[in-house]
Amino acid sequence: MSKQQMTEMLKGTLEGVVLAIVALQPAYGYEITARLRDQGFSDIVEGTVYAVLVRIEQRGLVDVVKVPSEKGPPRKVYSLNAMGSDYLEEFWTTWTALAERIEELHHTIEPTHEGEN
Amino acid sequence: MSKQQMTEMLKGTLEGVVLAIVALQPAYGYEITARLRDQGFSDIVEGTVYAVLVRIEQRGLVDVVKVPSEKGPPRKVYSLNAMGSDYLEEFWTTWTALAERIEELHHTIEPTHEGEN
DNA sequence: TACTGGTACATAGCAACACTGAATAGCAAC
DNA sequence: GTTGCTATTCAGTGTTGCTATGTACCAGTA
Numbered sequence: 001m002s003k004q005q006m007t008e009m010l011k012g013t014l015e016g017v018v019l020a021i022v023a024l025q026p027a028y029g030y031e032i033t034a035r036l037r038d039q040g041f042s043d044i045v046e047g048t049v050y051a052v053l054v055r056i057e058q059r060g061l062v063d064v065v066k067v068p069s070e071k072g073p074p075r076k077v078y079s080l081n082a083m084g085s086d087y088l089e090e091f092w093t094t095w096t097a098l099a100e101r102i103e104e105l106h107h108t109i110e111p112t113h114e115g116e117n
Numbered sequence: 118m119s120k121q122q123m124t125e126m127l128k129g130t131l132e133g134v135v136l137a138i139v140a141l142q143p144a145y146g147y148e149i150t151a152r153l154r155d156q157g158f159s160d161i162v163e164g165t166v167y168a169v170l171v172r173i174e175q176r177g178l179v180d181v182v183k184v185p186s187e188k189g190p191p192r193k194v195y196s197l198n199a200m201g202s203d204y205l206e207e208f209w210t211t212w213t214a215l216a217e218r219i220e221e222l223h224h225t226i227e228p229t230h231e232g233e234n
Numbered sequence: 235t236a237c238t239g240g241t242a243c244a245t246a247g248c249a250a251c252a253c254t255g256a257a258t259a260g261c262a263a264c
Numbered sequence: 265g266t267t268g269c270t271a272t273t274c275a276g277t278g279t280t281g282c283t284a285t286g287t288a289c290c291a292g293t294a
Binding site: 120124125127128129131132161162164165168169172186187188189190191 | 279280281282283284285287288289290291
């Protein structure tokens with residue numbers, strides 16, 4: 001599983017993934033990066049996450065509150081708003097549609113996995 | 118499911134999808150476009166497919182043979198070679214990893230779908 | 235002949251996206 | 265005073281799929 005390949009696949013999904021994490025519970029950038037790692041997205045870099053956050057804020061999908069931190073500069077806490085919620089729902093619809101089509105193709109080509117190793 | 122969203126999600130997967138179709142059976146561009154439509158990828162445009170074909174040829178993932186057509190200009194028939202086969206396998210590995218992580222996230226957020234409508 | 239329409243391929247220009255790499259800033263500990 | 269963790273930002277880059285258009289071959293037809 002090459003890095004490059006994952007990078008390209010993340011295009012269009014990372015945004016939804018970040019929104020999904022924020023939907024679970026409001027969070028700030030540094031925290032979101034950590035959660036992504038916990039969720040298995042270990043290859044995603046900090047800078048990328050912040051770029052996504054800027055984007056979704058500009059689109060009005062999240063509300064932002066600045067909260068002082070004890071351990072560094074102030075945190076920007078993001079929470080999903082109504083628009084973001086709608087967008088996220090749409091994201092899941094699109095994702096499901098795509099995933100189904102691709103899985104279908106996957107099964108067409110490799111109908112069985114029994115004798116794999 | 119917005120067009121824009123699907124466009125972004127296709128990035129990084131379209132290439133694999135095309136390779137998967139060619140893996141099933143050698144095919145030429147026009148034919149591949151048609152098959153994509155049959156497979157449910159109705160929003161993918163011809164020009165895009167040809168661009169992908171140019172790319173995968175340049176990377177040496179497919180072999181190409183020019184075959185005369187009765188109904189128009191000669192067809193360029195693409196078939197998956199050894200490198201392409203390896204690449205496709207890697208593609209499925211990456212895809213599966215990503216899909217699993219995202220599905221996990223999906224279920225975390227919406228654990229039940231019982232009372233949906 | 236000129237025109238339409240299906241087949242078949244190619245490409246220049248564009249917008250969106252994730253990554254690289256580096257910078258800035260606050261605070262604690264040694 | 266410098267190392268290290270927390271926390272955010274941003275300019276520059278490469279890859280990708282789409283738009284829009286052009287080229288070319290051939291059959292039918294008016």
